[in-house]
Amino acid sequence: MGCGKNSGLLTGAILGAVLAIFGGALIPLGDHIINKTIRKQDVIENGTIAYENWVVPGSPIYRQFWFYDVQNPQEVMQNGSRPILRQIGPYTYRMRYLPKENITQHPDNTVSYMLPNVAIFEPDMSVGSENDTFTCINLAVVAAPALYTNSFVQILMNTLIKSSKSHMLQTRSVKEILWGYEDPFLKKVPISMERRVGVFYPYNGTSDGLYRVFNGKDDISKTAIIQSYKNKSTLSIWKGQCDMINGKRTDGASFPPFVKKNQILRFFSSDICRSIYGIFESEQIVKEIPLYRFTVPRAAFASPLESPENICFCTEKDFSKNCTSAGALNISACKEGKPVFITLPHFLYASEDVSNHTEGLSPNKDEHETFLDIEPTTGFTLRFAKRLQVNLLVKREPKIDALSKIKESYIFPILWLNETATIDDEKATMFRSKVISPMKLLSLLQVVLIIVGSVMFLAFIVSYFICQSNKSSDKGVSM
Template sequence: MGCNRNCGLLTGAIIGAVLAIFGGVLIPLGDYFVSKTIKKEVVIEKGTIAYENWIVPGSPVYRQFWIFDVQNPAEVMNGSRPILQQKGPYTYRMRYLAKLNITQNPDNTVSYMLPNIARFEPTMSAGTENDTVTCINLAVVAAPALYTNNFIQLLLNTWIKSSKSAMLQNRTVKEILWGYKDPFLEKVPFPLDSTVGVFYPYNGTSDGVYKVYNGKDDISKTAIIDSYKNKRNLSFWEGHCDLINGTDGSSFPPFVKKDSILRFFSSDICRSIYGIFTSDQVVKGIPLFRFSVPSAAFASPLINPDNMCFCTDPVVSKNCTSAGALDISSCKAGRPVYITLPHFLFASKDIQEAVEGLSPNKDEHETFLDVEPTTGFTLHFAKRLQVNLMVKPAPKIQTLSKIKEPYIFPLLWLNETAIIGDDKAEMFRSKVTSRINMLNMLQIALIIVGSVMFLAFMISYFVCRSKEFK
């Protein structure tokens, strides 16, 4: 009887040990099968999960615009510091159409164009497109940057005055964003496009051609841009600043780690940029890693020497000691456009103090991407940036003659955001997250149950053995 009992206890202990060992074996085995499945499904080709989500945005992409309204226009045109108040948001649905001209290339890349469409969403906006704001005059302020010759500027001054234009103007939100016929440019007796707008032309155009790796031959290169507009360099900057690095931000190669640096290219700011891990997030039941664009990406070259090649105008940027503003005039046909984070977040004091009314807030104004680490898919993001014009003294142009020194004048800021839709989230949970979680739970359960069984039966066995010898 004692022998049978002892044999049963040993058998139970052996079964427990086998279960624990099997649970341990499942860890590398499970990782292998997960890795194999993911490597198959994240390739950008027909029939994969990645391809279906890649062709059409997995969730609506919205752009919210806040326009800066000048509160003291008369004083500003006499050389005083602008007092600004933001109006908005004015919300548009963006890029909700499928990619265009998708072509699978023989070198394991895929080419495509991104369609540009903006549709106003009144229910998500604080006003209408016909709201009027007092803002900087795009054509007048840009003119002396484009034409530096004194004689030409005298002619410009004549046309500006005859069109009754000034440094500031009143325009509707729709005009500022998407374009309007400028009265000053219509006076210029040369053939040129007199329509101007911050995002003119946009609707009906397309961005690209993008050519990205599909990951078929090397999963670590999935979605990374090989070329943009048939070039691997931008021709705007010097050295490494001019390289097109990373993806377009909608996805990254799979198996993202917390110490990864996620690089992505944005045609809006004419440069590549990067994000670093800042926090864990859970969106609609899906665990994600948040990567945020750090202050170092906009730091002065004195703080971050890697940024020296973004410093193109040492005079304006105080011999490159200022931080937080990117001169992108070279990719805007010479127009003095500067990109910053909203409300001059991370910008130097000399930039911030040139205007009044801004309140930088990291939570509201930083750019981030929430990435599912196993697949590399971006399931939630917020791209935030501010569009500004550089205003400089121009003695030959009357309306700009009272400006004391160059400063960056905010025009608007935007928040482009998207979050995975409920249907897509359910699909993602069922096909990816739940399977990985189930495998992990099975591994843990087998190890715990097996270990507990082994210990319990072994303890019972030794207790029984000790009683038999007494």
């Protein structure tokens, strides 16, 4: 860089300083632009990115089912032996890929909707067919005594169970256990009642909801937060805060924007009739989109002795009676009194008094925990895995021959599920172009301006002082 006019060098230095300052100024300005854009696009109303991603899932949601096949059925039924279980699966179904239904915007900045329930078997993603059979707990025989505790009724029940040739265990197909079958014992009951039973019966053709959530139009920090579920803000199942549906809880599909790593993300799951929460675990990259992974921690399922806040999930019908067990949630109150317990797969995080009544299970954190991968700026869930195990409580019932050999009450696993979804390529491309790319471009522009401006400033200012020094030396020599 030659020594021309000093004013030119100073002009270059000033220009570099201006560029650097402008690049620095773009940081808060860029944040303001991003915030303003997100606040506009994260509102759940027609025409926004949030609405487009909210109405239809970003990709098909799949549920993989693993069933527990009893390897020693005769010993279990005749001697009350511990069940030896073998996992069979996965059997995969495509779920909830349809748009939300009955979407209604309300004047109080909320939007209500229903989630359609649909399950389509995916043979290419399964180990066999829906007609595959296995030996499992008899849903009707085990559940009925919990619903009808009167001694005379149980004596009559025993007669009907024997005449229908039903037992504590049964052999059923994948399709029957999941979606329902006509039970031979219930067919003999002389009163009008539902004869079909199944873990998820009825499902196809039904809907989950009505959900009503804030759309974020008046307050972006409330976006997707549940106002009510089935027109109620509580479940009327649990005690205190455990019964709440509203209050910073979403349905898990999205959260208010600008998610921080130190946040606790709370979401409601109708499958387990309760709210749950996730804490930050790690950073992830999915289809070139940076995400925050939040996992459901062990503390969420811990005994109240370890996590006192869980005391409000205790019920009078709790498995452990004094509610000191960990890892098992009694949801019979929202299953019409049926003794259904929810755990994590393979009794992950469960205490020994829950897990030591069966053999063959191997809990593994990586395979059996639940996680949500959240895009932090928008709060959208772009990948998730929800893992749950469905169990029935079996109890010794002296008046019912099929259940008289049970030695002590315990939780009997039926199946576990892994519900997963990952944003598809089309929506990932849209997301990158409309959200990630503008943010990256703005950040790149900030960095380039700061670096180029700083280099220009330093180069021109150094050149200026070198030229000034050379001029001073030339004057000294000419004298």
